[in-house]
Amino acid sequence: MSISRKYGRTYHYPFSPGTTSDDRISHDYWAAVRKIKTVIHTEKLDGENNCLSRYGVFARSHAAPSTTPWTRFLREKWELLKNDLGDLELFGENLYAIHSIKYENLDSHYYVFGVRLHEQWLSWEETKFYAACFDFPTVPVLQTVEPGDDQQTYEQGVLALVKQASVFGSSDILQQKPCTMEGVVSRNIEGYAVDDFQNHVFKYVRKGHVKTDEHWTRNWKRAPLNFEKNVDNQ
8 A cells, every 4th residue: 555645647748759558648638738827848857756755755656665776865865854844745856867868967866846735736836935945956947838729839839849958968878979858748837636637737758768678777877966077077
């Protein structure tokens, strides 16, 4: 039995090419999006979804706290803030271990993308507020849009964003050359109910993104941060 409710599955846009056999696609996404006044497109970072709650640090499953070596830094941070979390649950992308994309310009290993309080996902302003309270940055916001009634313009906007490199600089670990960002996550800028998640959050993932296999954990490497590079160069 899970200690808490795990993060919901994010449905793909129907024009997202990076789907796998177990992914879900929101074929009627536009019916939901056009009801949202303001959508923010954030960069989908290539890491591990980690949650910090009063019960510990969790990966995708909330059955038990994580004990992996690449969550150690988060578990150490959690020890300092656990008594202040209360009922808040912070969700973020853990970039400590390099996956399919190597980021060249990281100031942090953990970027918050959502905050849950009971049965509600908080607004983006509240998410930024609580992330800052616990000294965490948030994932990069690429664009803020008002969907309106023009579906084609909306989709063209998403497709233009995913052609760009990561805000943090991105390179393919196998080809060892610059690559585009992994994708985009779009969410309602306002808060919404946990049970209505699928109508407020959508994603686009580029084709052929995953370059790792099930054995990557045996030979994983730590992503360097900017201040560490500066020290090495002195």
